[in-house]
Amino acid sequence: xxxxxxxxxxxxxxxxxxxxxxxxxxxxxxxxxxxxxxxxxxxxxxxxxxxxxxxxxxxxxxxxxxxxxxxxxxxxxxxxxxxxxxxxxxxxxxxxxxxxxxxxxxxxxxxxxxxxxxxxxxxxxxxxxxxxxxxxxxxxxxxxxxxxxxxxxxxxxxxxxxxxxxxxxxxxxxxxxxxxxxxxxxxxxxxxxxxxxxxxxxxxxxxxxxxxxxxxxxxxxxxxxxxxxxxxxxxxxxxxxxxxxxxxxxxxxxxxxxxxxxxxxxxxxxxxxxxxxxxxxxxxxxxxxxxxxxxxxxxxxxxxxxxxxxxxxxxxxxx
Amino acid sequence: xxxxxxxxxxxxxxxxxxxxxxxxxxxxxxxxxxxxxxxxxxxxxxxxxxxxxxxxxxxxxxxxxxxxxxxxxxxxxxxxxxxxxxxxxxxxxxxxxxxxxxxxxxxxxxxxxxxxxxxxxxxxxxxxxxxxxxxxxxxxxxxxxxxxxxxxxxxxxxxxxxxxxxxxxxxxxxxxxxxxxxxxxxxxxxxxxxxxxxxxxxxxxxxxxxxxxxxxxxxxxxxxxxxxxxxxxxxxxxxxxxxxxxxxxxxxxxxxxxxxxxxxxxxxxxxxxxxxxx
Numbered sequence: 001x002x003x004x005x006x007x008x009x010x011x012x013x014x015x016x017x018x019x020x021x022x023x024x025x026x027x028x029x030x031x032x033x034x035x036x037x038x039x040x041x042x043x044x045x046x047x048x049x050x051x052x053x054x055x056x057x058x059x060x061x062x063x064x065x066x067x068x069x070x071x072x073x074x075x076x077x078x079x080x081x082x083x084x085x086x087x088x089x090x091x092x093x094x095x096x097x098x099x100x101x102x103x104x105x106x107x108x109x110x111x112x113x114x115x116x117x118x119x120x121x122x123x124x125x126x127x128x129x130x131x132x133x134x135x136x137x138x139x140x141x142x143x144x145x146x147x148x149x150x151x152x153x154x155x156x157x158x159x160x161x162x163x164x165x166x167x168x169x170x171x172x173x174x175x176x177x178x179x180x181x182x183x184x185x186x187x188x189x190x191x192x193x194x195x196x197x198x199x200x201x202x203x204x205x206x207x208x209x210x211x212x213x214x215x216x217x218x219x220x221x222x223x224x225x226x227x228x229x230x231x232x233x234x235x236x237x238x239x240x241x242x243x244x245x246x247x248x249x250x251x252x253x254x255x256x257x258x259x260x261x262x263x264x265x266x267x268x269x270x271x272x273x274x275x276x277x278x279x280x281x282x283x284x285x286x287x288x289x290x291x292x293x294x295x296x297x298x299x300x301x302x303x304x305x306x307x308x309x310x311x312x313x314x315x316x317x318x319x
Numbered sequence: 320x321x322x323x324x325x326x327x328x329x330x331x332x333x334x335x336x337x338x339x340x341x342x343x344x345x346x347x348x349x350x351x352x353x354x355x356x357x358x359x360x361x362x363x364x365x366x367x368x369x370x371x372x373x374x375x376x377x378x379x380x381x382x383x384x385x386x387x388x389x390x391x392x393x394x395x396x397x398x399x400x401x402x403x404x405x406x407x408x409x410x411x412x413x414x415x416x417x418x419x420x421x422x423x424x425x426x427x428x429x430x431x432x433x434x435x436x437x438x439x440x441x442x443x444x445x446x447x448x449x450x451x452x453x454x455x456x457x458x459x460x461x462x463x464x465x466x467x468x469x470x471x472x473x474x475x476x477x478x479x480x481x482x483x484x485x486x487x488x489x490x491x492x493x494x495x496x497x498x499x500x501x502x503x504x505x506x507x508x509x510x511x512x513x514x515x516x517x518x519x520x521x522x523x524x525x526x527x528x529x530x531x532x533x534x535x536x537x538x539x540x541x542x543x544x545x546x547x548x549x550x551x552x553x554x555x556x557x558x559x560x561x562x563x564x565x566x567x568x569x570x571x572x573x574x575x576x577x578x579x580x581x582x583x584x585x586x587x588x589x590x591x592x593x594x595x596x597x
Contacts, residue, residue: 056494058490058493058494060485086496086497086498087496088496089494089495089496090494090495090496090497091496094494094495095491095494097487097490097491099487102486102487102488103487103488103490103491104488104491105488105492105505105506105509105510106488106510107509107510107512108505108506108509116492116497116505117495120495120496120497120501121496165491168491168495169495
């Protein structure tokens with residue numbers, strides 16, 4: 001269980017802009033254990049998706065991964081030949097995207113799109129590919145798979161499309177599934193079904209990197225959680241300590257900003273201020289300008305991630 | 320494809336009629352020698368510029384040739400000139416444009432500068448240069464029209480590709496390890512198709528008209544052979560005393576052009592699953 005499937009070491013992604021280079025992902029290190037669901041949370045624009053894109057080699061130009069290593073079972077993805085890496089994607093790592101509405105080719109039958117993935121990675125004939133696709137459709141809970149196989153994306157509902165996306169991602173039984181806000185575009189009942197499905201996949205042995213800003217989803221699904229702020233990991237621990245005993249002021253703020261049905265009516269707390277622009281970061285700790293506990297040291301020196309007892313946090317106030 | 324046709328016919332009656340008209344036009348051009356008792360160049364100087372009558376359904380021209388006969392023979396040239404070079408320039412332009420858009424970099428620069436040269440050069444001058452150096456004849460008209468038109472197609476295909484390149488489903492395809500050639504074939508080209516079909520139907524008429532301009536300058540089809548464009552141009556001089564000379568071929572051009580346009584609309588709707596009704 002403790003074996004590591006994916007290890008990201010000191011990953012940096014740089015984007016040149018007119019005002020100078022910005023770094024949306026700054027020395028991010030994270031690990032995903034085999035068979036675990038790892039969460040990655042943070043506000044919009046904190047670099048969650050960019051980290052996932054770096055793993056999938058999908059960073060848009062002129063952005064570039066400038067340093068760090070991404071290791072899948074010890075193999076360095078950055079050192080691989082382009083073709084080798086391509087063949088690995090879809091087969092060993094795959095990704096589902098945020099918006100199921102635009103992630104399927106509108107002029108191709110959905111069944112054919114799933115077939116494509118198999119035929120890309122395995123030597124199978126058309127009949128065999130179709131059979132596998134139908135099996136997968138069944139497995140991800142698409143009712144009436146025979147009929148859906150010949151449907152075009154616009155004929156399916158959002159939930160069905162996301163299931164097709166998941167079928168596409170899972171068809172080659174990858175070791176790692178990256179889910180970038182897989183339920184953000186869906187309504188709550190469908191969300192629950194999709195999350196159930198992902199839990200089933202995990203039981204089948206797939207590790208999942210679940211990216212979300214929905215703390216409820218993270219709390220329900222994940223084994224361990226990374227909290228990201230302005231391009232950096234600020235806290236990491238198993239899911240219980242994060243939710244019951246958060247250490248970083250940012251994580252505390254995030255948790256306080258969640259509505260609860262049980263509590264009496266009260267004003268929802270928010271974190272003051274906005275996420276800083278990446279070209280106008282405060283000196284010292286990135287969170288210092290919004291942090292209620294920030295002291296002198298926080299404004300001059302940048303804290304590094306320090307672990308104690310399985311709970312890592314980048315904050316001076318902890319010590 | 321059979322499905323698509325059936326859907327088109329059900330959804331759009333006009334496109335069915337257009338298809339029949341185009342089919343008939345092509346049939347007539349093939350069967351021309353059997354449909355008329357006169358030859359393409361048979362002159363009858365006693366009956367110059369005679370109005371439509373029972374013997375000459377559409378009258379005769381300035382050399383006493385039967386206008387209907389020349390219209391039938393002319394359709395061979397005009398339809399071929401409308402379809403063949405347009406198709407060629409579409410294929411060349413689409414392939415180059417998609418490659419330029421998808422691959423970017425040096426490939427993009429080279430292809431697009433070539434297209435710019437073609438587009439910046441006055442097209443008639445380009446046509447005249449080619450026709451003068453290679454001589455006239457149907458094949459050289461094809462070549463000229465193809466060279467003149469591929470640039471526009473490439474530009475439009477490139478723009479469409481740039482748009483499609485960043486669409487989520489192309490990224491998703493990349494993320495599962497699809498190679499770029501496969502992405503171009505399976506995702507980019509099929510999604511460019513509706514746009515290309517519309518472009519085709521717009522380019523067919525313009526090719527027919529360009530041929531007539533070339534013929535007018537003496538660079539295209541040589542008399543006594545007939546083409547619709549050539550007939551309109553010669554009829555122009557007799558517009559007031561023998562209007563049928565230019566009206567008949569004008570009508571034929573209009574019929575062909577409109578049919579292609581309607582057919583294009585129908586085809587585009589039928590090939591685009593988003594517009595399909597179940």
